[in-house]
Amino acid sequence: MPVNVRQATKADAASIAEIITELQREREPVGFQGTWDEARILQQMERQGDAGAYFVVEETDRGNRILGFASVDFNSEDPEQASFGAWIRAVNRRQGHATRLAEECLAFARTRGYKRIRARLPENNEPALSYLSSIGALVPLFNPGTSFELPIYQENDRP
Numbered sequence: 001m002p003v004n005v006r007q008a009t010k011a012d013a014a015s016i017a018e019i020i021t022e023l024q025r026e027r028e029p030v031g032f033q034g035t036w037d038e039a040r041i042l043q044q045m046e047r048q049g050d051a052g053a054y055f056v057v058e059e060t061d062r063g064n065r066i067l068g069f070a071s072v073d074f075n076s077e078d079p080e081q082a083s084f085g086a087w088i089r090a091v092n093r094r095q096g097h098a099t100r101l102a103e104e105c106l107a108f109a110r111t112r113g114y115k116r117i118r119a120r121l122p123e124n125n126e127p128a129l130s131y132l133s134s135i136g137a138l139v140p141l142f143n144p145g146t147s148f149e150l151p152i153y154q155e156n157d158r159p
Contacts, residue, residue, distance in 0.1 A: 002061050005100045007108075008054035008069060013041035015066035016054060023087055031085060048073060051112060052082070055104045057097045067092040070101035072108050072117075080115040 020036040051074040058064045068088030075081040086098040
């Protein structure tokens with residue numbers, strides 16, 4: 001299946017919100033609490049400005065359907081640190097889409113001068129640990145001198 005990875009636009013907000021809703025319906029939802037509708041995604045995009053971005057992976061042979069998304073966001077307490085997360089629709093996982101998104105996010109982080117990239121790792125999520133560990137190995141390739149951290153989620157501090 002041919003795919004394209006690109007920086008998301010405001011026109012992608014509804015699709016990103018749809019994916020978050022799908023994720024929240026899974027048996028073990030990861031990373032999103034509360035309502036994440038199109039308006040909230042647009043608000044996040046506006047808040048990020050040029051210091052952060054959403055990226056999407058889209059299927060190009062079926063009407064450009066969004067299969068997943070990732071985000072790089074700034075840390076207001078540490079201007080050299082960014083957070084990273086990637087989420088893929090369940091039916092499209094384990095096809096390399098999250099890795100492609102990570103490559104784009106890391107390139108973006110490099111252009112913005114981030115020196116540390118942090119991803120949140122939900123407790124007891126072995127697939128996420130495996131994925132994020134592999135992404136951590138990519139960080140020095142894309143951003144020499146950059147470090148990667150994997151803090152563990154606590155139930156009360158999820159976004």
